[in-house]
Amino acid sequence: MKRRDFLIGGAAALTASSLALPRARAQSLSGTLTDADRAELRRAEDYLNGIDTMYSRFRQTASNGNQAAGFLALDRPSRMRFEYDAPHPVVMIADGYELTYYDRELQEARQLPTFETPLWFLLRDRISFGDGLDVLWMKRSEDVMVVRVAQREGNDRGTVNLVFSEQPMQFRGWEIVDAAGVSVQVALENTRYGVELDSEMFDEKQLPGYRSLQRNSR
Template identity: 30%
Template sequence: MTRRDLLMMGAAAVALGALPSSSALAQNRDPETLAQLSAYLNSVTTMQGRFTQQSSDGRVAQGNFYLRRPGRLRFEYDEPYPTLVVADGVWAAVINRRAKTLDRLPLNSTPLALLLRENVNLTSEGAVRDVQRGPGILRVTAVDPQRPGDGSVTMIFSTNPIELQQWIVVDPQGKTSTISMNNVQRGMAIEPAKFVIEDPNFR
C-alpha cells in the first residue's frame, strides 16, 4: 500500500454485484436526484463492517473498516498486508506496521473527501460530471473540478431504498480500485482512538 494506493482508495458498499454497463443506462442529471443522494450521504454518521478491496492489477485484500463523519475513516488490512489507512479529519495516512513507515497527504486531496465532508451537496459541488439511471440503480461520476485530469470517482447507489453500494476510483492511466463491504452496521459508537494517526516508529 503506497501513496498512490491511498489516492485510489474508494469507500463504501453494502454489496458488490454485477451492474449494467454505462451504455445501458439513461442519463439523469436533475437537481432533485442529486439532492436526494446528498441527503442520504449526510444521514450517514457512523458505519463499520468488513471490506474487500479489488485492484485492476489483480490484487485482493480484506479487512475491517470504521467510518465516522465528518472526516474520520479507518481501514485495517488483514495479513499478509501490514497496512492501516486512517483519516483523522485533516490528514489521510497510509501506515505500514511492518516497515514502520507513514505516508500522509491532505484529506481534501483524496477521493475519500467527497464521502467524509461535513455537508455533502452534490448539486453545488461542481464535481459531478455524469448521473446515469438504470433499473434500481444510479451511477454518479465526479471529478475534482480544479484537476479534472487526475481521474474520476463513480459512486453506485441502489434507489429503493437509496444505499451506496459501490465506490470505484479510476486514475489518469485508467487503473481502477474498488471496495466492497459486508456485515455493515450503522449508527454505533466508535472509539475516537480508531481515527488517530500514530507514527509506527513510536509504538
C-alpha cells in the same frame, strides 16, 4: 502490478494515488443534468448526510485479478479509518485535516492533506455534489445508481464512481480507474450504521510509526 501498487491504487479512493483519467474525458455534465437527475443527486446527498457512524467490511478487486479485503470505519464528520486485512500492510486514518498512511510492515507513516483525497467530501460537515465537485457522469437503473465525480479544481487527481443501491438507497462502494486503464473496485459488505466506534481507532498517535512520522515532518 506489485502488491503495494495494488494497495495504493485501491486505497486511492482515500490516498489520491495515480488515478488520473485523461482530461478530455473529465467533462462536467452539471449543465446537462435533467430535473430527475438532480432530484436523485439530492436524494443521495440527503442519504450521505444522514450517516453518523458506519462500519463495513470491504472487498477490493482490480481489473488484473488482484484482490484484498479489510474494513472501513466512518465517524462523520471528519474521521475515517480504512484498514486492510493481513498480509496486506496498509492502514489509513483521516482526522478531518490530514490523512495518515501507515505501512505496518515497514512501520512507517506519512501524511497528506485530507482535501487532496478523492473521497474528501464524505468527511465534510455538509455533503453536496455541487460544492467543489463536478458530476462527470451518472447512470440509473431500477436497482443501482452510479455517479462519477471529480474535484472541480484538480481533476488530474482522479475521478471516482460512487455506487448506490436503490430501494432502499445504500452506499455500496466505489470504483476508480487510473491513467493506464487499470480499474479498482471497492465493494462494501455487511454495512452497519449508528454503531459505537472506539475513538482510538481514529487516533494516528496510536500507530507504531507515529514517532518516525514526526521526525520526517521536521
